[in-house]
Amino acid sequence: MKKLLIAACALLAAGAVAAQTPLGLPGVPVPADNPQTPQKIALGSLLFHDVRFSATGDVACATCHAAEKVFTDSPLSVSEGINKLTGTRNAPTVVNAAYNKTQFWDGRSPSLEDQALHPFLNPVEMALPDHGPILEIIRGDDNYVAMFRDAFGIRAANITMDEVTKAIAAFERTQVSGNSPFDRWYFGRESDAISEPARRGFAVFLGNGRCVSCHAIEQDHALFTDHLFHNIGVGINDIQDKVPQLAHAFQVAKNQGMDVDVAVLSDADTSHLGRFAVDDQLSSIGGFKTPTLRNIAVTAPYMHDGSMKTLREVVEHYNNGGVTPADGAVNAFLSGGIKPLNLSEQEIDDLVAFMESLTSPQFEQTSGDSVAATSGTGE
Amino acid sequence: MSNKTLNGRRDFLKATTSGVIAGMLPVSLVRLAGATESDPEFTFAYISDSHIQHIKGAEFVRNWDRGLIRAVAEANLLEPKPDFVVFGGDLAQLGTKAELDHGAEILSGLNYKMRVVMGEHDYYLDLGEYWSDLYGEHYYSWDHKGVHFITLNSIITYDDWTFDRWESPERRMNEMAGLDNPNGSPFMVGRKQMKWLKKDLSKVSRDTPVVVFSHSPLQKIYKGWNFWTEEADDVQALLKRFDKVNVIYGHVHQIQYNQIDTIAFTSVMSTAWPWPYPESYAQAESHLPILTVPMNRADPFNERDATGWQFMNMHTGRVDLEFNLYNNNNRTVAFNHEKGHPEDTMFSNPKERTPTQSHF
Numbered sequence: 172m173k174k175l176l177i178a179a180c181a182l183l184a185a186g187a188v189a190a191q192t193p194l195g196l197p198g199v200p201v202p203a204d205n206p207q208t209p210q211k212i213a214l215g216s217l218l219f220h221d222v223r224f225s226a227t228g229d230v231a232c233a234t235c236h237a238a239e240k241v242f243t244d245s246p247l248s249v250s251e252g253i254n255k256l257t258g259t260r261n262a263p264t265v266v267n268a269a270y271n272k273t274q275f276w277d278g279r280s281p282s283l284e285d286q287a288l289h290p291f292l293n294p295v296e297m298a299l300p301d302h303g304p305i306l307e308i309i310r311g312d313d314n315y316v317a318m319f320r321d322a323f324g325i326r327a328a329n330i331t332m333d334e335v336t337k338a339i340a341a342f343e344r345t346q347v348s349g350n351s352p353f354d355r356w357y358f359g360r361e362s363d364a365i366s367e368p369a370r371r372g373f374a375v376f377l378g379n380g381r382c383v384s385c386h387a388i389e390q391d392h393a394l395f396t397d398h399l400f401h402n403i404g405v406g407i408n409d410i411q412d413k414v415p416q417l418a419h420a421f422q423v424a425k426n427q428g429m430d431v432d433v434a435v436l437s438d439a440d441t442s443h444l445g446r447f448a449v450d451d452q453l454s455s456i457g458g459f460k461t462p463t464l465r466n467i468a469v470t471a472p473y474m475h476d477g478s479m480k481t482l483r484e485v486v487e488h489y490n491n492g493g494v495t496p497a498d499g500a501v502n503a504f505l506s507g508g509i510k511p512l513n514l515s516e517q518e519i520d521d522l523v524a525f526m527e528s529l530t531s532p533q534f535e536q537t538s539g540d541s542v543a544a545t546s547g548t549g550e
Numbered sequence: 551m552s553n554k555t556l557n558g559r560r561d562f563l564k565a566t567t568s569g570v571i572a573g574m575l576p577v578s579l580v581r582l583a584g585a586t587e588s589d590p591e592f593t594f595a596y597i598s599d600s601h602i603q604h605i606k607g608a609e610f611v612r613n614w615d616r617g618l619i620r621a622v623a624e625a626n627l628l629e630p631k632p633d634f635v636v637f638g639g640d641l642a643q644l645g646t647k648a649e650l651d652h653g654a655e656i657l658s659g660l661n662y663k664m665r666v667v668m669g670e671h672d673y674y675l676d677l678g679e680y681w682s683d684l685y686g687e688h689y690y691s692w693d694h695k696g697v698h699f700i701t702l703n704s705i706i707t708y709d710d711w712t713f714d715r716w717e718s719p720e721r722r723m724n725e726m727a728g729l730d731n732p733n734g735s736p737f738m739v740g741r742k743q744m745k746w747l748k749k750d751l752s753k754v755s756r757d758t759p760v761v762v763f764s765h766s767p768l769q770k771i772y773k774g775w776n777f778w779t780e781e782a783d784d785v786q787a788l789l790k791r792f793d794k795v796n797v798i799y800g801h802v803h804q805i806q807y808n809q810i811d812t813i814a815f816t817s818v819m820s821t822a823w824p825w826p827y828p829e830s831y832a833q834a835e836s837h838l839p840i841l842t843v844p845m846n847r848a849d850p851f852n853e854r855d856a857t858g859w860q861f862m863n864m865h866t867g868r869v870d871l872e873f874n875l876y877n878n879n880n881r882t883v884a885f886n887h888e889k890g891h892p893e894d895t896m897f898s899n900p901k902e903r904t905p906t907q908s909h910f
Contacts, residue, residue: 419629
């Protein structure tokens with residue numbers, strides 16, 4: 172009997188962690204060495220929101236990834252760290268980042284755990300000299316010490332960034348959201364879940380718009396990304412003439428041991444080199460990761476540099492064949508799939524309507540500062 | 551996946567610093583190790599088969615344009631700077647002045663000295679006349695840092711086919727552009743050029759490294775698509791008297807490599823589109839060199855997949871090729887001095903190969 176009771180409790184706990192997979196999403200991939208537990212997730216949430224882990228004591232992960240803004244810092248185009256210092260990249264949402272095969276716009280980090288290490292140290296984000304101060308605060312905080320013991324079974328002196336980042340990643344893995352009107356229509360077969368324009372927009376998405384080539388959907392789920400890097404003519408278009416000098420200077424500096432994370436967030440021109448800064452491939456110049464389209468209507472502005480304010484601007488940029496304005500110069504490194512689409516005004520409107528159908532119910536009310544943070548901390 | 555790429559890069563760098571290959575990365579801020587006066591080491595880039603295609607007025611097929619534009623822009627970023635760039639033929643699709651001019655304009659963006667090879671798509675409209683205005687002789691040779699380079703025009707054919715058969719130059723061009731075409735004719739070097747080649751080689755010492763650029767393979771792989779040169783055996787007989795010969799060819803739009811006697815053959819990619827491997831046409835005999843580890847089938851939804859360009863490192867008389875591929879792992883085909891033939895540095899081991907996609 173006692174055994175049964177324990178088993179039942181364990182089941183309950185597991186249920187609380189692995190909430191049912193929302194419609195339209197696959198199961199959340201969880202690394203074997205970092206299983207989800209309620210204790211770890213609660214700890215991760217606390218760490219994620221702790222402003223003390225920054226040089227000025229007022230910036231947390233949540234500053235740029237705010238729950239009430241769908242885990243972004245909308246409407247900022249690029250993020251603000253300590254002392255209002257700005258970086259070069261638009262904060263990507265944490266929501267559904269659990270499915271990303273790489274993290275950051277240029278994929279320079281292979282996992283959520285690794286990703287969490289970097290903003291603490293970047294001089295335009297949280298700007299700590301090293302991770303020491305974080306561990307010091309944690310080890311001196313009774314609540315944290317107790318929570319780390321519960322989550323990892325370790326003593327204060329043994330806490331390292333390995334546990335800190337594992338807890339943050341575990342929390343982030345609870346931030347998944349599907350079940351959008353599109354999901355109910357496409358995967359749930361509710362014929363009236365989305366509007367007529369959104370349905371037409373989906374046809375454009377699959378057809379003339381060619382969007383699905385990169386924003387992939389599968390038979391039983393849709394992450395709306397191919398996890399690859401493409402030069403779509405954003406940012407790079409403005410530095411075309413400077414690419415040879417920038418690429419050369421970057422390579423020399425990288426060869427001499429410069430920190431890529433610091434370099435790409437501190438210089439806008441260098442930032443536009445994109446994936447090239449990470450993998451050194453000539454074919455990666457100006458390439459950025461295909462972001463998911465889930466909740467896209469509530470996470471403006473768009474693109475790696477936040478340079479586009481509306482979804483219509485985005486669609487027009489693609490319609491122009493990777494240039495804005497339409498008569499701008501196409502960059503030489505443009506990805507092959509980007510070409511003028513000749514969409515009609517209605518097709519453009521319909522595509523936007525389709526993207527607006529990708530908002531999950533818990534973010535439906537989100538606009539500007541009146542946001543229902545229903546996703547909470549996920550416990 | 552990105553990790554794998556990164557590691558591959560590091561491994562490559564290791565190989566690079568040990569003097570095997572230079573190259574890659576613009577990175578290649580790596581010093582060319584091993585270069586000596588008697589064994590010079592240098593790099594060159596190779597772009598081929600752009601097939602610039604005129605639609606009408608100022609309109610050209612965008613995808614072919616963009617492929618060439620991208621290759622030119624990327625080649626300009628190479629570090630260390632290559633000594634020269636070769637364009638491997640088929641600049642144009644139907645050999646018109648408009649196409650050749652448009653292609654030449656894009657190629658003029660290269661910051662390097664250029665050597666150009668004649669392709670059949672450049673030739674059969676006016677028999678290379680306008681091409682000559684742009685690029686000069688149809689075949690020629692030169693010496694560079696102790697290496698003897700030869701550029702052949704290997705895409706001519708029997709005189710009666712060329713001169714006596716077609717009612718118009720356009721018809722002739724179209725017939726030669728066709729695949730599996732019963733009206734087609736095999737590529738040749740021709741008696742006059744063979745004589746020139748023999749004479750040219752007679753001035754070269756046996757231990758001088760020789761590099762030959764041709765559009766067609768100087769070997770017989772598949773006749774129906776002219777992966778073929780009619781006098782391949784005769785050309786090989788002239789070449790194999792030298793200790794180290796390297797033949798680089800275009801036309802096939804895919805990775806092929808082979809070794810025949812002292813001659814190492816390696817093909818290059820097209821910037822426009824890939825061809826399937828000839829054995830995919832099961833009704834006809836073909837002979838893809840058994841050394842070749844083929845590329846996986848191109849993804850038809852990815853406009854640049856299985857296209858690319860290459861840069862090459864010349865050392866100890868052999869050419870190593872680095873294939874710059876799009877949305878794909880770059881491939882390196884380098885000469886293995888122990889085995890005495892070129893090999894893919896990553897995929898020669900069957901265990902390392904990417905399984906062919908079976909789900910679409």
